[in-house]
Amino acid sequence: MKAARILTPLLVVAVMLALWEALVRLWQIPPFVLPAPSAIWQALQGDFSSLLFSAWMTLRISLTAFLLAVIGGVALAVLFSQSRIVEMALFPLAVILQVTPIVAIAPLIVIWVGIDNPNRALLLMAWIAAFFPVLSNMTLGLRAADHGLLDLYRLYGATRWQVLTQVRLPSALPYLLSAMKISGGLALIGTVVAEFVAGSGASMGLAWRIMESGNRLQIAKMFAALLLLSLLGVAIFFCLSALENLLLRRWHESRIEREA
Amino acid sequence: MLTIKDLGKSFSSGVAALENVNLHMAQGEFVSLLGPSGCGKSTLVRIVAGLIAPSSGCVEWAAPPERGGIGVVFQEPTLMPWANACRNVETPLRIAGVAAAERHARAMEMLALVGLENFADAYPRTLSGGMKMRVAIARALVTRPPVLLLDEPFAALDEITRQQLNDDLLEICRKAKLTVLFVTHSATEAVYLSGRVLVMGARPGTILRELCIDAPVQRQESFRHSPQFAAYCGQISAAMREAVA
Numbered sequence: 234m235k236a237a238r239i240l241t242p243l244l245v246v247a248v249m250l251a252l253w254e255a256l257v258r259l260w261q262i263p264p265f266v267l268p269a270p271s272a273i274w275q276a277l278q279g280d281f282s283s284l285l286f287s288a289w290m291t292l293r294i295s296l297t298a299f300l301l302a303v304i305g306g307v308a309l310a311v312l313f314s315q316s317r318i319v320e321m322a323l324f325p326l327a328v329i330l331q332v333t334p335i336v337a338i339a340p341l342i343v344i345w346v347g348i349d350n351p352n353r354a355l356l357l358m359a360w361i362a363a364f365f366p367v368l369s370n371m372t373l374g375l376r377a378a379d380h381g382l383l384d385l386y387r388l389y390g391a392t393r394w395q396v397l398t399q400v401r402l403p404s405a406l407p408y409l410l411s412a413m414k415i416s417g418g419l420a421l422i423g424t425v426v427a428e429f430v431a432g433s434g435a436s437m438g439l440a441w442r443i444m445e446s447g448n449r450l451q452i453a454k455m456f457a458a459l460l461l462l463s464l465l466g467v468a469i470f471f472c473l474s475a476l477e478n479l480l481l482r483r484w485h486e487s488r489i490e491r492e493a
Numbered sequence: 494m495l496t497i498k499d500l501g502k503s504f505s506s507g508v509a510a511l512e513n514v515n516l517h518m519a520q521g522e523f524v525s526l527l528g529p530s531g532c533g534k535s536t537l538v539r540i541v542a543g544l545i546a547p548s549s550g551c552v553e554w555a556a557p558p559e560r561g562g563i564g565v566v567f568q569e570p571t572l573m574p575w576a577n578a579c580r581n582v583e584t585p586l587r588i589a590g591v592a593a594a595e596r597h598a599r600a601m602e603m604l605a606l607v608g609l610e611n612f613a614d615a616y617p618r619t620l621s622g623g624m625k626m627r628v629a630i631a632r633a634l635v636t637r638p639p640v641l642l643l644d645e646p647f648a649a650l651d652e653i654t655r656q657q658l659n660d661d662l663l664e665i666c667r668k669a670k671l672t673v674l675f676v677t678h679s680a681t682e683a684v685y686l687s688g689r690v691l692v693m694g695a696r697p698g699t700i701l702r703e704l705c706i707d708a709p710v711q712r713q714e715s716f717r718h719s720p721q722f723a724a725y726c727g728q729i730s731a732a733m734r735e736a737v738a
Contacts, residue, residue, distance in 0.1 A: 381571030384544055389588040389636075390560045399587070403575045484575045484616045 268453035276453035277460065284442060284454075288461045291424055291438035294352060295469070298359030299420035303413060305360075306367025314375040314401060315393070324372075331365035335423060339430035347431060355427040355438075362423030363416040370412035374405025407485055410477040417469040425462065439465075494520040494640070494672045495541070500550035501697075502536055510536045512697035514550070520639070523666060523673045525683035525690045527729060529737050533698025534676045538565070538644045541674065561585050564633030564641045568648060570625035572617040572632075578604060579613035582631045589636070603631035606665060623654035627661075634665070641666065641673045648678070659686055663712060680729040684722060685712060690729060694736035702732040 250270045256262070257269040264272055277284065309327070313320035335358055347354025378401045386396050428440030439458045446455035482488045500514040510533040518524055526534050539545045541552055542565050572581045582600040591599075604610050607627040617625055626646055633641060643662075647655045663686060666673050677683050683690045684706055692702040706725060708716055716722055 379571060381567050381569055382573060384539075384567070385565070385571060385584070386588065387544060388542055388563070388565055389585045391588045395588055399584075400573070403573065406575070484618060486574075486618065 265450045265452050268456060272453040273456040273460065277457040280454055280457065284457060284461055287437055287439045287442045287458070288465060291440070292465055294355050294359055294438065295420045295424045298356050298423065299363050299417055302360050302363035302416055302420065303367055306364055307371050307409065309368055310371035310375055311397065313372050327365060327368055330361060335362050335426055336430060339427060343431050351431050354431055355424055358427035359420045359423035363420035366412040366415045366419065367409070370408040371405055374408025375401045378404040407481060410480060414470060414473045414477065417473045418466055421466050421469060494518050494555055496553045498550050498553060500540065500547050500552070502540060502548045509697035512699050514700055516691065516700065518672055518674065520672055521670045522689065523675065523687045525675045525677055525687040526693060527677060527680060527683045527690055527733065528693030528698070529695050529733065530678060532693045532695035534693060535644050538642050538674065538676055542642055558640060561589055561636030562638050562640065564636065564638040566629050566633045566643045566646045568645045570629040572625060572628055574617050577614050577616050578609060578620070578628045581617070581628055582635050584632060585636045599635055603635045606634065607631045607661065623650055623658060626650065626658065630662070639672060641671045643673065643675045645676050645678065667710060680726045680733065684725045684729065685717060692729060692732040692736060701736055704728060
């Protein structure tokens with residue numbers, strides 16, 4: 234069963250690639266419209282070091298933005314859980330930040346923080362994209378703590394700190410981990426969008442490679458960069474799922490294996 | 494031990510949950526509070542526990558309970574799903590800042606008392622309903638409180654598990670000479686466990702009838718089948734019908 238779960242999708246991909254290769258050759262599609270998988274593979278090998286460098290640039294900014302989004306989101310949610318007034322004052326601002334399309338504020342951000350250091354602008358944009366799911370889910374999670382447990386802690390005269398660390402934070406953990414899976418992907422998307430908007434400049438991430446290859450009609454290289462980008466996204470999602478499983482598997486309802 | 498005087502509670506919604514509740518409990522007494530749902534039994538327990546303040550009247554203690562001096566078992570086991578049985582039982586001690594080694598030793602002692610010494614490492618989701626309730630009882634007892642409040646703890650359990658837990662609870666309370674206020678909606682359970690049964694009426698909740706159960710403190714299974722038991726249950730059922738009517 235486990236083998237089938239890995240083999241079936243692999244088989245589907247293999248069949249699709251074979252079909253792609255065959256059709257490109259059969260219909261003689263020009264490589265600047267649709268390169269064959271073999272050509273993409275060659276492009277990947279040929280430009281491997283520069284593509285890998287670009288992937289590392291993109292990944293580094295995504296991960297930094299993601300970590301800062303988690304730290305900021307958790308910290309602000311904890312603050313919200315302690316003070317209703319702070320929540321009422323700041324939550325609408327966070328919503329406005331979230332619903333305004335990142336592409337629309339990108340030029341401003343580039344002017345404000347990105348002129349002497351474009352990476353800072355990329356980081357800020359990726360952070361904005363990744364921040365809100367953490368804040369929103371964590372706020373909900375901290376509030377979703379079992380009222381019976383809260384009563385119990387009150388009964389024994391627990392301090393606010395004890396309630397926070399021993400009841401509210403553990404209750405919010407599943408919410409946080411689920412938000413992190415969303416934010417991890419959003420940080421990558423945010424970085425790529427930011428790279429597109431920031432243009433060439435000093436940034437040399439994968440989005441920049443894609444634009445560059447497009448301008449030069451090196452479509453195979455474009456596909457190679459795209460491939461690396463999806464691999465990054467998959468890797469981020471996989472790591473965060475593994476983390477979720479590791480932390481929740483012993484106690485959370487979602488991890489219960491039921492026999493049919 | 495404790496005296497409840499002219500206690501009343503009305504919520505901000507205008508609902509009068511309790512009115513003129515008077516009750517005196519001697520040390521070591523087992524008192525059951527019986528009534529239709531919504532008659533304010535739980536509210537009374539929460540006031541005695543100090544979780545909510547009464548609107549009028551007061552609860553007077555012979556000696557004011559210190560922190561952890563009242564054990565409470567709620568309707569639900571309310572265990573922390575992320576902690577195993579032993580760590581759940583340790584909770585009140587952890588709040589009080591007791592050192593880890595002593596905490597663990599006392600929690601294990603309590604788990605043994607409720608017959609779960611082999612399940613110390615088990616997480617709540619792997620325990621049955623009855624076992625979860627046993628963990629909750631162990632947690633309520635771990636601070637060695639002189640007073641125990643139970644708010645319909647066995648309502649969700651099947652009859653056999655319930656009777657078993659009744660016997661175990663009686664044994665534990667008798668040994669530790671606990672003063673117990675037990676809320677239930679089962680007349681047979683109340684008669685079997687208590688020295689005294691109070692029947693409450695609803696809207697506003699108040700005590701309508703008081704009944705002393707004249708039977709040896711150490712209850713035998715045969716008590717359940719005695720004519721005396723049936724008579725008590727009959728009287729209580731009659732009082733309950735009056736309360737609802």
